[in-house]
Amino acid sequence: MPWRNDTGDVVTVQPLRAPGYLALALLGVALAAGFLPVLWMGARQGAGAADPYILRVLRFTLLQAGLSTLLSIIGGLLLARALARRQAFPGRDFVLRLLNLPLALPSIVVIIGIIEVYGRKGWLGGAFSIYGLQGILLAHVFFNVPLAARLLLAELERVPAESWKLAAQLGFQTADIWRVVEWPQLRAGLPGIALLIFLLCASSFAVVLTLGGGPGATTLEVAIYQALRADFDPQRAVMLALVQFLLCGSLVLLAQRWGGLMGTRASGATAARRYDARRGVAIIIDAGLIALGLILLLPPLLAIIISGASAIHADATLLRASVTSLLLGSASAAMAFLLAWPLAQLAARSDAWRRGSGLAVLAAWIVPPAVLATGWFITFIAHASSTALAASLVVAMNGLMALPFVFQPLSTAIAQAASAHDRLCLGLGLSGFGRFWQIDLPALKRPIGLSLVMGLILSLGDLTAISLFGTQDFMTLPSLIYRQMGSYRFDAAVGTALILGILVLALSSLSERWSRPR
Amino acid sequence: MIRLADVTFRYEDMEMYFDAVFTAASFTAIIGPSGGGKSTLLNLIAGFEVPQSGRVLIGTQDVTALPPDQRPVNMIFQDNNVFGHLDVWTNVALGISPRLALSAEDRERIDTALADVGLVSFKQRKPDELSGGERQRVAVARALVRDRPVLLLDEPFAALGPALRRDMLDLVTAMQKARRLTVVMVSHQPEDAQYAASHTAYLEAGRIVALRPTAELFAATDIPGLAAYLGDWRSIGQ
Numbered sequence: 044m045p046w047r048n049d050t051g052d053v054v055t056v057q058p059l060r061a062p063g064y065l066a067l068a069l070l071g072v073a074l075a076a077g078f079l080p081v082l083w084m085g086a087r088q089g090a091g092a093a094d095p096y097i098l099r100v101l102r103f104t105l106l107q108a109g110l111s112t113l114l115s116i117i118g119g120l121l122l123a124r125a126l127a128r129r130q131a132f133p134g135r136d137f138v139l140r141l142l143n144l145p146l147a148l149p150s151i152v153v154i155i156g157i158i159e160v161y162g163r164k165g166w167l168g169g170a171f172s173i174y175g176l177q178g179i180l181l182a183h184v185f186f187n188v189p190l191a192a193r194l195l196l197a198e199l200e201r202v203p204a205e206s207w208k209l210a211a212q213l214g215f216q217t218a219d220i221w222r223v224v225e226w227p228q229l230r231a232g233l234p235g236i237a238l239l240i241f242l243l244c245a246s247s248f249a250v251v252l253t254l255g256g257g258p259g260a261t262t263l264e265v266a267i268y269q270a271l272r273a274d275f276d277p278q279r280a281v282m283l284a285l286v287q288f289l290l291c292g293s294l295v296l297l298a299q300r301w302g303g304l305m306g307t308r309a310s311g312a313t314a315a316r317r318y319d320a321r322r323g324v325a326i327i328i329d330a331g332l333i334a335l336g337l338i339l340l341l342p343p344l345l346a347i348i349i350s351g352a353s354a355i356h357a358d359a360t361l362l363r364a365s366v367t368s369l370l371l372g373s374a375s376a377a378m379a380f381l382l383a384w385p386l387a388q389l390a391a392r393s394d395a396w397r398r399g400s401g402l403a404v405l406a407a408w409i410v411p412p413a414v415l416a417t418g419w420f421i422t423f424i425a426h427a428s429s430t431a432l433a434a435s436l437v438v439a440m441n442g443l444m445a446l447p448f449v450f451q452p453l454s455t456a457i458a459q460a461a462s463a464h465d466r467l468c469l470g471l472g473l474s475g476f477g478r479f480w481q482i483d484l485p486a487l488k489r490p491i492g493l494s495l496v497m498g499l500i501l502s503l504g505d506l507t508a509i510s511l512f513g514t515q516d517f518m519t520l521p522s523l524i525y526r527q528m529g530s531y532r533f534d535a536a537v538g539t540a541l542i543l544g545i546l547v548l549a550l551s552s553l554s555e556r557w558s559r560p561r
Numbered sequence: 562m563i564r565l566a567d568v569t570f571r572y573e574d575m576e577m578y579f580d581a582v583f584t585a586a587s588f589t590a591i592i593g594p595s596g597g598g599k600s601t602l603l604n605l606i607a608g609f610e611v612p613q614s615g616r617v618l619i620g621t622q623d624v625t626a627l628p629p630d631q632r633p634v635n636m637i638f639q640d641n642n643v644f645g646h647l648d649v650w651t652n653v654a655l656g657i658s659p660r661l662a663l664s665a666e667d668r669e670r671i672d673t674a675l676a677d678v679g680l681v682s683f684k685q686r687k688p689d690e691l692s693g694g695e696r697q698r699v700a701v702a703r704a705l706v707r708d709r710p711v712l713l714l715d716e717p718f719a720a721l722g723p724a725l726r727r728d729m730l731d732l733v734t735a736m737q738k739a740r741r742l743t744v745v746m747v748s749h750q751p752e753d754a755q756y757a758a759s760h761t762a763y764l765e766a767g768r769i770v771a772l773r774p775t776a777e778l779f780a781a782t783d784i785p786g787l788a789a790y791l792g793d794w795r796s797i798g799q
Binding site: 203204205206208209211212213214215216218219223224227318 | 608628630638641647655
């Protein structure tokens with residue numbers, strides 16, 4: 044926002060560029076340390092190293108991600124339309140909040156709930172096996188139907204009030220409304236949403252690690268982990284990593300061209316009133332669909348609470364894992380914040396920085412965690428392994444993974460503060476630390492808190508980084524849960540999952556309070 | 562004729578009461594402060610709102626319980642009168658059949674309506690290739706093919722410049738005269754009322770304070786609130 048002073052020169056607030064360049068440089072080093080060894084070793088091995096195993100893993104990755112996306116979109120579409128048509132019913136708010144839950148909770152916690160209900164000894168008595176493709180699909184549908192429903196509902200709520208009035212006046216029937224109003228509105232958002240879900244499923248780690256079955260049902264992300272940690276086969280990890288990078292990197296770049304993965308697409312304003320679907324049949328159909336949604340969502344979440352409450356083993360291991368989780372999570376959040384802050388400051392005042400930062404913070408999406416880990420593993424772990432090194436790699440990885448979610452609220456708030464205060468501060472000659480202390484900090488307290496909590500929540504739920512770098516005596520809550528699952532102590536795993544779930548939900552209710560406008 | 566008989570309607574904490582007659586083939590402008598219930602009045606006639614008590618009659622028919630599509634009413638809004646992904650011709654055709662089941666005669670009527678509003682060469686265009694005024698003409702063309710005796714206009718030309726607004730008012734007035742429509746138009750521009758409306762109503766706080774022939778209403782000094790609403794406009798505008 045340039046303005047002119049008395050002598051007619053254009054004056055703008057120019058935050059220091061150095062911290063921004065430093066942040067970009069650190070990101071560059073982290074990416075290079077992860078990616079260059081992969082590229083280097085991959086180039087030396089040549090394409091001939093692409094053995095049938097890798098092709099099989101790639102095929103399964105695409106198959107499960109494609110099917111998961113298809114099922115999630117279909118389910119999300121039906122649920123979103125039902126919720127859009129039923130604008131007021133008792134418990135609607137509750138259903139909408141429930142839709143946020145699967146992705147707000149750490150994935151390992153949700154998986155525990157799913158196994159508790161559908162597993163061999165679960166509530167349903169093991170009606171079908173949840174291991175292999177069907178288990179992965181079930182879990183991905185559980186995560187992504189609510190996500191798709193929320194995003195598609197937001198699309199539908201953007202239909203202008205006049206369109207609903209016109210539809211009513213012109214006598215549109217259900218099919219006409221779908222053809223002329225609903226579908227054209229949904230079609231615009233659908234490719235971006237489908238791409239996001241495909242990306243989440245293609246790089247999902249915890250689900251495939253816990254529910255996948257052997258080499259026939261594994262994905263690139265998990266196969267990399269197995270190559271590094273179980274088979275000690277860095278060559279194979281490198282080839283897998285290259286394939287995974289090509290897949291995810293191109294998907295992220297594609298998504299950026301279609302409006303971005305991190306776009307603010309949640310619904311904001313109250314939706315315009317609709318006049319359709321007032322008859323009994325429509326009400327019964329919608330109620331049925333919403334009930335189906337609840338039948339999908341509620342049991343695993345209830346299972347964690349009911350079975351978990353009586354299974355908490357408050358021992359030293361649990362305590363140590365909790366402390367480790369909180370320490371690592373805080374460090375990751377702080378790291379992500381320190382990278383995001385200077386970038387957000389510059390992005391608020393320059394288009395070039397905004398575009399650049401928007402892409403830079405997606406580093407760990409473009410180069411997926413397992414790919415980065417492969418390079419870091421070769422660079423660092425192969426030479427000297429220690430708990431301190433492992434901890435710093437976990438923190439760095441989690442920081443990178445949380446970066447977009449830390450950057451998003453921060454950059455929005457700083458951009459607002461910049462447009463509100465920049466001219467005034469220039470006029471008053473307020474800059475540097477004085478400005479930060481007196482102007483920015485009071486205005487940005489909540490966004491700063493929000494972005495730190497977001498970073499903490501994401502890191503607390505991480506199973507990827509800790510699996511790749513963790514050791515026997517270096518465990519977080521998610522890796523403790525995974526360990527307990529594997530050592531036939533499933534009830535203890537449910538108890539630990541409940542504790543982790545409560546911790547994360549407490550933090551996200553705090554973040555929700557901070558994200559509401561005052 | 563449109564008649565609102567002892568109609569009460571509650572919106573948030575405003576209690577509205579309407580008891581009025583808009584005579585057949587008249588053109589009534591509704592003016593008054595924002596939030597006073599002008600759009601609600603139109604919504605009650607169109608059937609987008611249902612009164613808590615009282616009746617709405619159009620001609621001799623009690624329409625109080627009828628859904629919007631069964632009322633003899635067309636309504637044009639300030640914005641979003643067209644569906645963005647459909648071309649001009651299809652947008653007009655929806656006025657005849659939502660399923661676009663059209664006879665040869667229907668197609669001819671659509672072409673005639675488009676010619677009447679001056680959009681004959683725009684048939685294939687999408688709304689985002691049109692100006693704001695042209696988009697409103699599409700809505701007028703759709704009202705022409707739907708051919709209902711009541712036309713409601715909710716600040717339809719507020720976003721247009723003065724010259725364009727005059728053109729649109731001329732278009733609507735010609736249509737009203739040719740088809741003997743009963744027109745009710747909400748407007749924020751007193752000069753629009755003076756230019757086009759045979760009658761003008763002053764509406765404030767959910768009540769129609771006065772409904773008179775336009776010239777009389779603007780000359781009146783006995784209408785509470787009107788002078789404050791118009792402010793200096795009368796002395797400057799006349």
